[in-house]
Amino acid sequence: MLQAAAKTLSVATTTSVSRRILLSIRHYCKKTPAKLRVSEAVSGAELGANVKVQGWVRSVRAQKSHLFLHVNDGSSLQSLQVVASSELNDPLLTFGSAVEVTGTLKKSPNQKQLVELEAEQIHIVGKCNPLEFPFKIKERHSLEYIRQFPHLRCRTNAISSLLRIRSEATTAVHSYFKENGFLQIHTPVITSNDCEGAGELFKIVPSGPDYEEEEHFFSVPAFLTVSGQLHLELMSGAFSKVYTFGPTFRAENSQSRRHLAEFYMVEAEVSFAQSLEDLTKVMEGMFRSATEHVLAHCAEDVDLFHKHVTPGHREIVEAMLKNGFPTITYSEAINILNRSSENFAFPTDWGCDLQTEHEKYLVKHCGNIPVFVTDYPYDLKPFYARDNQDHPEHTAAAVDLLVPGVGELCGGSLREERLDLLRARLQQAGLEDTYSWYLDLRRFGSVPHGGFGMGFERYLLCILGVDNIKDVIPFPRFSHSCVL
Numbered sequence: 029m030l031q032a033a034a035k036t037l038s039v040a041t042t043t044s045v046s047r048r049i050l051l052s053i054r055h056y057c058k059k060t061p062a063k064l065r066v067s068e069a070v071s072g073a074e075l076g077a078n079v080k081v082q083g084w085v086r087s088v089r090a091q092k093s094h095l096f097l098h099v100n101d102g103s104s105l106q107s108l109q110v111v112a113s114s115e116l117n118d119p120l121l122t123f124g125s126a127v128e129v130t131g132t133l134k135k136s137p138n139q140k141q142l143v144e145l146e147a148e149q150i151h152i153v154g155k156c157n158p159l160e161f162p163f164k165i166k167e168r169h170s171l172e173y174i175r176q177f178p179h180l181r182c183r184t185n186a187i188s189s190l191l192r193i194r195s196e197a198t199t200a201v202h203s204y205f206k207e208n209g210f211l212q213i214h215t216p217v218i219t220s221n222d223c224e225g226a227g228e229l230f231k232i233v234p235s236g237p238d239y240e241e242e243e244h245f246f247s248v249p250a251f252l253t254v255s256g257q258l259h260l261e262l263m264s265g266a267f268s269k270v271y272t273f274g275p276t277f278r279a280e281n282s283q284s285r286r287h288l289a290e291f292y293m294v295e296a297e298v299s300f301a302q303s304l305e306d307l308t309k310v311m312e313g314m315f316r317s318a319t320e321h322v323l324a325h326c327a328e329d330v331d332l333f334h335k336h337v338t339p340g341h342r343e344i345v346e347a348m349l350k351n352g353f354p355t356i357t358y359s360e361a362i363n364i365l366n367r368s369s370e371n372f373a374f375p376t377d378w379g380c381d382l383q384t385e386h387e388k389y390l391v392k393h394c395g396n397i398p399v400f401v402t403d404y405p406y407d408l409k410p411f412y413a414r415d416n417q418d419h420p421e422h423t424a425a426a427v428d429l430l431v432p433g434v435g436e437l438c439g440g441s442l443r444e445e446r447l448d449l450l451r452a453r454l455q456q457a458g459l460e461d462t463y464s465w466y467l468d469l470r471r472f473g474s475v476p477h478g479g480f481g482m483g484f485e486r487y488l489l490c491i492l493g494v495d496n497i498k499d500v501i502p503f504p505r506f507s508h509s510c511v512l
């Protein structure tokens with residue numbers, strides 16, 4: 029009967045309470061050990077339980093009559109120490125091999141860990157030749173070295189921590205928007221618009237025996253999206269506050285450490301926004317809430333970076349969270365750059381776009397914390413940016429958020445909601461027909477509104493202090509590289 033109860037519970041097991049009951053029943057029956065993730069095992073909550081753990085061997089040490097293994101399954105940075113009699117040793121139990129260990133969770137006599145698994149059985153599921161495996165036991169490999177093995181790099185502590193942080197930061201971004209009344213919209217990956225000015229595009233061309241070379245997407249031009257902004261704008265005309273978070277593509281032939289051909293962008297659009305402050309509040313709120321969430325929920329993983337990979341970066345992150353983000357205008361930024369004794373490679377005259385070197389200087393100048401730069405020259409901004417007609421210089425109500433180590437993290441603007449002004453600008457650019465649907469949005473219930481986009485990988489660089497964007501995305505795509 030107990031076994032039947034265990035079976036029923038295993039189907040219904042969702043809460044930790046029912047899980048604990050299930051473990052006790054199974055333990056009492058001494059029949060089927062419960063499968064446990066390493067993160068659950070090392071927490072100490074299941075002491076005394078008979079369990080099965082599956083994962084990959086991170087270290088092996090044979091000592092007198094005992095064998096010690098560390099097993100990791102990606103659920104946590106921590107590995108579970110397994111202690112076995114040396115009779116269970118096997119030459120195939122090597123670093124990197126996959127194992128299934130059954131035994132009893134005991135309190136560990138070693139201060140280094142709460143729990144250890146006293147093994148009754150070790151089954152080698154998949155062997156791994158340590159001489160051919162690119163990663164070596166107990167060695168801290170550099171991110172440059174690890175990058176050479178895109179198919180295996182998730183087996184290293186650094187990249188597995190990074191990917192847990194990335195996943196948690198994704199959750200945090202979604203939570204922030206949900207808690208603040210935004211509706212998530214799945215904007216399309218294939219689009220016909222190029223969100224003018226956002227960057228170079230990848231054209232979609234079908235391939236196969238039925239298609240001529242260079243044919244368009246079923247005879248209409250189609251591209252991979254460079255931004256979901258215009259789609260979000262139309263949705264903001266019905267839902268007020270909307271966001272999207274998905275892959276975005278730029279055909280920039282750049283080998284820089286800040287650019288990817290495929291990256292993830294968080295974009296939001298807010299109806300009835302009256303000023304740039306209505307947008308900067310959202311950018312700052314999202315940044316703070318995601319960062320606080322990641323620091324609280326991925327403490328060990330973040331520590332791995334802040335202590336070993338990018339030492340000293342923790343203080344920078346703490347300073348970012350402690351202080352409010354200052355705002356300067358573009359004109360003030362230009363004055364700051366012109367007053368500095370720095371030898372910039374790019375010009376700093378009013379009207380020139382800010383380059384990464386300028387952005388990084390401005391961040392340092394403001395105390396190495398994130399800084400908003402507002403009101404850029406009108407001519408630097410795409411057709412949708414709102415004309416600041418009341419400003420002495422011809423500027424647009426646009427804003428960038430610049431952050432330590434990275435430069436531009438977010439870019440946004442109030443959108444031109446006035447039909448006559450928008451039509452004139454589109455006419456000037458010869459785009460009136462292409463964007464007639466966009467003009468319609470200003471014809472039917474137009475409201476002041478604005479939005480922004482944040483490069484998600486740049487956000488990760490910023491909070492972790494990592495300096496190559498290829499290290500913060502699971503599968504980097506950049507010019508001349510599309511491996512796997």
Ligand SMILES: NC(=O)C[C@H](N)C(=O)O
Binds near residue numbers: 479
């Ligand atoms: N949604 C945004 O405002 C982002 C902007 N369209 C960009 O591509 O940078």
